[in-house]
Amino acid sequence: MKKKLRVILTILISISILFSACGSKELENGDNFRKSTWEEIEKSGQGTEVYFYGWGGDPKINSWIDDVLAKEVKDKYNITLKRVPMNIDEVLVKLLDEKNLEAEGTIDIVWINGENFFTAKENELLEGPFLEKLPNGKKYLDLNDVELNYDFGFSIDGYEAPYGKAQFVFIYDGEVVEKFPKDHEEFLQFAKVNKGKVTYPAPPDFVGSAFVRNIIYDMVGYEQFINMEPDYEVVKKEIMPAIDYFKELKPYLWREGKAYPSTMAQLENMFADGEVIITMDYNPNKASRKISDGQFKSTTKTAIFQKGSVGNTHFVAIPKNATNKEAAVLVINEIISPKMQASKYDPKVWGDLPVLDNSKLSSEEKKLFDNVVLGKATIDQSILLDNRLPEMPAKLIPIIEKIWEEEILK
Known part of the structure; x- marks a missing residue:
């Protein structure tokens, strides 16, 4: 549609x-x-x-x-x-x-x-x-x-x-996860240890796409993207380390990466049911809201990577x-x-x-x-603002999503 x-x-x-x-x-x-x-x-x-x-x-x-x-x-x-x-x-x-x-x-x-x-x-x-x-x-x-x-x-x-304002965050069950990964390297190890219990929504879902960009930023930085021309080959060359990372991560994901939640809402339901041990969102207050609504456990917590998270x-x-x-x-x-x-x-x-x-x-x-x-479950706003990374230019995002689809979903 x-x-x-x-x-x-x-x-x-x-x-x-x-x-x-x-x-x-x-x-x-x-x-x-x-x-x-x-x-x-x-x-x-x-x-x-x-x-x-x-x-x-x-x-x-x-x-x-x-x-x-x-x-x-x-x-x-x-x-x-x-x-x-x-x-x-x-x-x-x-x-x-x-x-x-x-x-x-x-x-x-x-x-x-x-x-x-x-x-x-x-x-x-x-x-x-x-x-x-x-x-x-x-x-x-x-x-x-x-x-x-x-x-x-x-x-x-x-x-x-x-x-x-919005800012990307991870949401996890503190009763199951003692320490959340601080970067992409620890996230990969985390997925290996918890094989089949971690996943993310498939882009172009808004939150899934933000997760992909956050991994890209954590691996190669963000400065080079700010004024980058929306050229497929230029973008692909710059994000290939992250694409290779997603390929390495894939077999340790839910259903071995052969399928992905199509929406953030689907991933939320999977998390609430205990099918996976993390979810994610572009609203840093989502976890606290879900706890108050009785949809998430009281042990739910929120985290961001050490280098920061994408905000808009x-x-x-x-x-x-x-x-x-x-x-x-x-x-x-x-x-x-x-x-x-x-x-x-x-x-x-x-x-x-x-x-x-x-x-x-x-x-x-x-x-x-x-x-x-x-x-x-909410991270203090001052911490979020101190670790807020600028959004990528909009013209680059469909290119990144296309590359992810071609390289990861094939």
């Missing part, structure tokens, strides 16, 4: 080149929005509806949007926030289709990231820059932070606002043809408020890492985060 959507997306992108920009009504709407003061935006956006499109696969995230964020914007602005679950590939197809038909927009906010953001921005599907309009952005964000200016290597230029920031954006941009920025401004960032930081609620600059918070605002009970 995902490959089919990518084919449709490619066709629509080609078609969009043949069409002129959206109609005068949309251009006028955007021009008025860009010229509006914050006071005018607040007045215009109140008492309206906002349609928030994004991945809907996590009940906790859905509940945070529906029950916490929606209540906040309803109380403050009388805005009715309507969440629409949709995979990002389908969102891009929808936006391109609306653009080509010069149709009125149906999406006000979209949860977006990486190459999908690049595709949307390059095809003029997004409104911007708008980050500079947000009072909470100026007040609480470090606008010079590289992670807030580049999304998987793509320049943001104010067309996105940060939503939260996820974002929200406003479609260029959105019909309610004023209310959309009001909602986004609340998303990056200390109150909302602290609420979703709680593992029982979501566990999403905050995007705010701690040095810009008042004593009372800092207490919002200090009062969050992270749980004993």
